Amino acid sequence: MEFFSPEVLVFIGAVLSALFGFIGSTIGMGYAGRAGSAVVAERPELFGRILLMQALPGSQGIYGLVGAFLILNFSGLLGGDVESSLTMAQGMQYLMVGIPIGFSGLLSGMFQGSVAANGISTIAKDDSLTAQAIVLSAMIETWAIFGILIGFILLTAI
Amino acid sequence: MAVIEMHKIRVYAPVSETESLYKILQDFGASALAADVPETTTVGEETDFSTRQKLARLDMATNFLKPYVKGDFLRGAFEGGRAHTSASELAKLASSYDAEEAISDVERLQAALAESDRNKKKYEQELRTIREWVRLELPLNEISETAQTFTLALRGPERIINKFSARAESEMSEAISLQNVSETTILLTALKDARERLEEIVSTSGLEVVKLPNAEHTAAEEMTRVEAALAASVSDHEIIETQITKLAGSEFSNLQKASDLALWEHERNAATQTTARTERLSVITAWIPKRDHASLEKNIYETLSASAIEVLDHGEEKPPTELANNSHTKPFETITRLYGVPAYKDLDPTPQLAPFFFVFFAMCLSDVGYGSTLMLLTGLVLWKYHLEAGTKQLLSLLFIGGFGSFFAGILFGGYLGVDPSSIHPALAKVQVFDPISDPLPVFYLSLALGFIHISYGVFLNLVRQYKLGETKDAILDNGPWLLVFISIALAVLNATGYLSGNLNLFLDNHVSNLFIGLALLLVLTQGRKEKNIFSKLLFGVLSLYNGVGYFADVLSYSRLLALGLATGALGFSINLIAEFVGGATPYIGPLVMAIILFLGHTLNITISVLGAFINSARLQFVEFFSKFSTDTGRVYVPFRKTERNVIILPDPPSSK
Numbered sequence: 014m015e016f017f018s019p020e021v022l023v024f025i026g027a028v029l030s031a032l033f034g035f036i037g038s039t040i041g042m043g044y045a046g047r048a049g050s051a052v053v054a055e056r057p058e059l060f061g062r063i064l065l066m067q068a069l070p071g072s073q074g075i076y077g078l079v080g081a082f083l084i085l086n087f088s089g090l091l092g093g094d095v096e097s098s099l100t101m102a103q104g105m106q107y108l109m110v111g112i113p114i115g116f117s118g119l120l121s122g123m124f125q126g127s128v129a130a131n132g133i134s135t136i137a138k139d140d141s142l143t144a145q146a147i148v149l150s151a152m153i154e155t156w157a158i159f160g161i162l163i164g165f166i167l168l169t170a171i
Numbered sequence: 172m173a174v175i176e177m178h179k180i181r182v183y184a185p186v187s188e189t190e191s192l193y194k195i196l197q198d199f200g201a202s203a204l205a206a207d208v209p210e211t212t213t214v215g216e217e218t219d220f221s222t223r224q225k226l227a228r229l230d231m232a233t234n235f236l237k238p239y240v241k242g243d244f245l246r247g248a249f250e251g252g253r254a255h256t257s258a259s260e261l262a263k264l265a266s267s268y269d270a271e272e273a274i275s276d277v278e279r280l281q282a283a284l285a286e287s288d289r290n291k292k293k294y295e296q297e298l299r300t301i302r303e304w305v306r307l308e309l310p311l312n313e314i315s316e317t318a319q320t321f322t323l324a325l326r327g328p329e330r331i332i333n334k335f336s337a338r339a340e341s342e343m344s345e346a347i348s349l350q351n352v353s354e355t356t357i358l359l360t361a362l363k364d365a366r367e368r369l370e371e372i373v374s375t376s377g378l379e380v381v382k383l384p385n386a387e388h389t390a391a392e393e394m395t396r397v398e399a400a401l402a403a404s405v406s407d408h409e410i411i412e413t414q415i416t417k418l419a420g421s422e423f424s425n426l427q428k429a430s431d432l433a434l435w436e437h438e439r440n441a442a443t444q445t446t447a448r449t450e451r452l453s454v455i456t457a458w459i460p461k462r463d464h465a466s467l468e469k470n471i472y473e474t475l476s477a478s479a480i481e482v483l484d485h486g487e488e489k490p491p492t493e494l495a496n497n498s499h500t501k502p503f504e505t506i507t508r509l510y511g512v513p514a515y516k517d518l519d520p521t522p523q524l525a526p527f528f529f530v531f532f533a534m535c536l537s538d539v540g541y542g543s544t545l546m547l548l549t550g551l552v553l554w555k556y557h558l559e560a561g562t563k564q565l566l567s568l569l570f571i572g573g574f575g576s577f578f579a580g581i582l583f584g585g586y587l588g589v590d591p592s593s594i595h596p597a598l599a600k601v602q603v604f605d606p607i608s609d610p611l612p613v614f615y616l617s618l619a620l621g622f623i624h625i626s627y628g629v630f631l632n633l634v635r636q637y638k639l640g641e642t643k644d645a646i647l648d649n650g651p652w653l654l655v656f657i658s659i660a661l662a663v664l665n666a667t668g669y670l671s672g673n674l675n676l677f678l679d680n681h682v683s684n685l686f687i688g689l690a691l692l693l694v695l696t697q698g699r700k701e702k703n704i705f706s707k708l709l710f711g712v713l714s715l716y717n718g719v720g721y722f723a724d725v726l727s728y729s730r731l732l733a734l735g736l737a738t739g740a741l742g743f744s745i746n747l748i749a750e751f752v753g754g755a756t757p758y759i760g761p762l763v764m765a766i767i768l769f770l771g772h773t774l775n776i777t778i779s780v781l782g783a784f785i786n787s788a789r790l791q792f793v794e795f796f797s798k799f800s801t802d803t804g805r806v807y808v809p810f811r812k813t814e815r816n817v818i819i820l821p822d823p824p825s826s827k
Contacts, residue, residue: 068789
């Protein structure tokens with residue numbers, strides 16, 4: 014396989030999708046986890062709700078993983094099909110699919126983590142506001158979902 | 172299978188029988204006290220200091236003895252080390268057991284242990300000090316001032332001692348005498364006239380001035396004495412700990428029971444003292460499930476000499492929410508309670524979410540090995556231990572989840588990361604999906620499940636609004652969207668060749684018109700609550716954007732594919748690593764392989780179960796509940812005997 018082959022471009026697209034999603038989730042869950050640790054030390058009975066809030070920014074990593082799998086599957090590379098007949102243009106198209114999935118995952122994961130951390134503080138003050146805290150945090154995730162949506166649409170258009 | 176209907180009751184009883192009334196309520200355990208203060212009544216202050224003090228002493232004693240109790244580690248983990256007892260045993264203990272003697276013993280041993288610890292630390296410190304002066308042959312009390320001289324014992328690193336000695340001897344050799352006792356200690360004797368200058372040199376040198384014990388012996392003799400004292404102290408410590416262990420063995424369980432009895436007594440006393448009352452009557456207001464009302468009423472009338480109970484109209488006040496579900500769906504209350512119970516009179520989502528949670532959890536874990544392991548472990552704990560209600564529900568839920576994962580594993584080919592065809596060809600034949608080599612069918616299945624879940628959520632909103640008497644809103648808010656969902660489902664089925672006949676013909680020819688018609692229906696119905704025709708139309712058109720929201724919600728279900736994939740991929744990687752490392756390790760290869768497999772799969776099942784639980788719950792909270800749940804309610808907390816240190820079991824048949 015040459016360095017600038019269509020297959021390499023597909024791989025870069027899959028890596029962009031997964032890697033940035035993972036980074037976004039890592040940072041987001043880190044924000045929420047720090048806030049959660051402080052609250053659990055004071056109110057351990059809230060652990061279940063805090064864990065749920067911390068898990069919310071984990072979705073972006075999951076979408077990134079799904080995106081990477083879809084890219085590899087649509088391009089026919091899943092399972093190591095080295096005899097693929099992809100062109101450079103198609104390789105570039107698969108690479109570009111990874112960009113909206115990856116970057117929307119990165120940024121929305123970070124911001125969702127930040128809102129989830131504030132949501133955890135809200136729950137610590139009044140645990141009857143759990144539902145509202147979840148909804149506010151989940152709103153940001155919409156953009157990561159749109160990222161994977163446009164990725165999927167692009168894949169069906171290649 | 173709903174939110175339980177509540178009665179707000181007011182009980183009137185003679186002031187002298189208030190505590191008896193609270194005892195009835197506490198034993199009954201199904202009424203939540205309300206903080207109402209009716210007109211013409213007054214509320215007293217809580218002054219139950221004696222029971223509170225007794226409770227504090229019992230808690231101190233149990234907390235002190237707890238680490239010395241020998242017991243089953245797993246029982247401690249799952250039951251919190253609580254003592255098993257029965258109502259009759261507690262009644263007998265309440266009348267016959269005097270905890271004072273045991274508490275006094277605990278206090279005595281606690282003081283003795285603290286004294287022994289103090290002595291041990293003191294002797295250890297003395298030993299550290301003396302050990303460096305052991306070569307000093309003078310009795311330690313002779314290192315003191317004379318009329319002309321004074322002596323300092325100094326310690327520090329060898330390099331600093333040498334530097335200090337050189338400086339002191341060069342600057343004031345005629346006034347001092349230095350004796351090196353060891354590499355790190357030095358004895359300095361000097362004329363009192365030189366004291367000021369010498370102390371300045373010492374303070375800037377970095378050496379520490381040591382205060383030696385005022386003993387009549389040499390350091391070596393003193394060290395022998397302190398070592399003996401330390402050994403005696405350690406021995407004392409061990410003897411005291413043995414006594415504590417013995418006391419814990421004989422009294423801990425009784426103290427636990429006495430502690431809970433004192434807690435219940437204190438709660439009754441505090442409630443009695445703060446009850447609203449007139450000169451002769453106590454007035455207690457409480458919430459009680461309607462189904463328990465008659466039983467409680469009978470209990471009160473039969474026990475008290477005089478009492479009256481009335482049911483109040485709670486008006487706008489929201490009663491607390493308690494859920495009632497059958498044994499199949501009860502474990503799923505864990506998910507509802509994690510989010511917050513629904514508002515009173517609202518729909519209990521537990522039975523609605525149960526089948527979806529079951530399927531989602533099964534898809535996320537989807538492994539025969541992990542599913543059966545989860546079932547086995549949770550089943551064993553549920554069978555062997557008496558768990559708190561919340562823990563029992565959670566483990567039951569995981570047991571059900573394990574059951575689902577077992578079957579999902581067969582359909583998805585999940586066998587601890589091993590290729591099913593390599594285990595037995597029959598396993599490959601029953602496998603329906605292969606998420607690793609062909610993820611698209613699982614992706615579409617995930618989205619289809621999401622579509623059904625969300626459509627069902629909108630349908631539940633229709634039912635909910637209808638039950639609240641909002642029939643028109645129920646139909647016009649949700650009906651058009653449900654028609655859209657049904658049409659989308661039919662269009663997809665038609666496009667994929669699953670429909671035939673007239674319906675197939677109709678959709679082939681009129682699918683565009685159908686969706687244009689539905690869009691018009693949405694525009695006409697969704698903005699109807701606005702004031703003028705322009706706003707109605709504008710909001711109607713804007714409501715079409717909700718379709719994007721629904722679509723985004725459906726996409727969120729792609730996590731079912733991702734989590735299932737992650738479980739299988741991790742399992743496969745663990746097997747690969749174990750095979751590689753085991754093969755490359757001489758002699759103990761199989762053992763290393765077994766260790767890697769055990770640790771790796773234990774880690775994977777832990778991560779995967781957590782991920783499956785959290786993400787299946789999240790799909791309920793964010794995507795599903797948002798379609799029909801509007802508010803969370805107040806949790807119903809009955810006035811009952813809290814089993815903090817004991818587990819009350821039914822009386823054995825022989826004692827009845």
